[in-house]
Amino acid sequence: MIMASSAKDSVITEPVSKHTSQFIGAKRVLSALDQKRVNLVLLAQQYLGTPYDFGAAYGQTKTFDCSSFTKWIFAHNGVTLPRVSRDQAQEGTFISKANLETGDLVFFSTPDSKGKIGHVGMYVGDGMMIHTYGAGGVKFSTIETGWWKDHYITARRVLK
Template identity: 75%
Template sequence: MKKSNLLRTAGVTTAMSLMLTGVFAVPAFAATDDMDAVSIAKEMVGKDYNSGSATPSKGFDASGLISYVYKMTNYSLPSSLDAQFAMNKPLIKSLNDVKEGDVLFFGSGSKLNTAGIYIGDNKIILASKSDDEVITQTLTSSFKNDFKGARRVLSAMDQKRVKLVLDARKYLGTPYDFGAKYGQTKTFDCSSFMKTIFAQNGITLPRVSRDQALEGKYVSKSNLETGDLVFFTTKDSKGKIGHVGMYVGNGMMIHTYGEGGVKYSSINSDWWKDHYVTARHILN
């Protein structure tokens, strides 16, 4: 095993231990089949570069990473860069118009050299041959000069799911405050957090979790999708709904409750599993 892999393994083990004791408020995703494309791409950062490969265990090249990520979200993409660039998907010609989840292509002349998945904030995730692993790359001037175009792979619905997760992630660590005033973002309670995130995406929710549980359509726990609202009782809610979070895939939700404020938690952990009530599809 390469030295970088040994260091990476040690780092992951340490981070997992810290996370389990509540120090880290980040998810430990083991599966990817119900996550959004950007989150899956982020989970691949640090995986090996390997020409001709397209799996986390064997590594990725540029096109392999792209085909794998979208395969996990039920999109079938070609295996080569040239074929991916020629996909029958909307072509985005300006970097000013790209959105999270778009596939960006770079090259010189008529030759494509690499491609990556746009994750917002002027950054992409790509399998880098020079770095020998999957990395997060800021779009420097050299990348911008080599930009050949982007393909919009995700449906409008999946773009909404990506945006909800990314908007919610921005508030990780924001303090919990029961009854927090809606309209400010210095503190949240569970329902004001959800109301804020969905409002930022053009969707109006009621203020209270019990009322939010009447919105949208019922969805079973086994059929949850990223962006669904999940509801629970609490020790103070007397058997009624008293808590809400947003499902982000692989049994995880982002929510705010108690110490640590906005965080990721498993809906299948002892507490939340035992207090789960229902879930709702909000996105149409």
């Protein structure tokens, strides 16, 4: 069971069995696709602050580069992606920036990619993505201003 904590400003999880005397019933409020989107974000944010390391080996979680990070979180949610961002940009279907949804992959150029795709993040809503690049490692960043706005290339939807 996921619920707001009455003691502090946070969300907590507890087993339903802890509340059997009060439990009346349950109803699914999220579609299966929405549940997958939530699970992607919850898993991704567990790695906030994990250091960035260009070329980080896939399969370990002490460091990530952008595409090993997206490959890791999507693999743990049943979606197989290629290893590098330019190849990930060939998966799924094109999505316009105006129609982005949580879980879509967003692609950018970098200083070294000469205007071509060199970076990937996962869109989380409200103009934000979770990704890893440079100082601070895995983090949330806006795609609406600054570097990422100016170097946005495309987006792909890989969730079905």
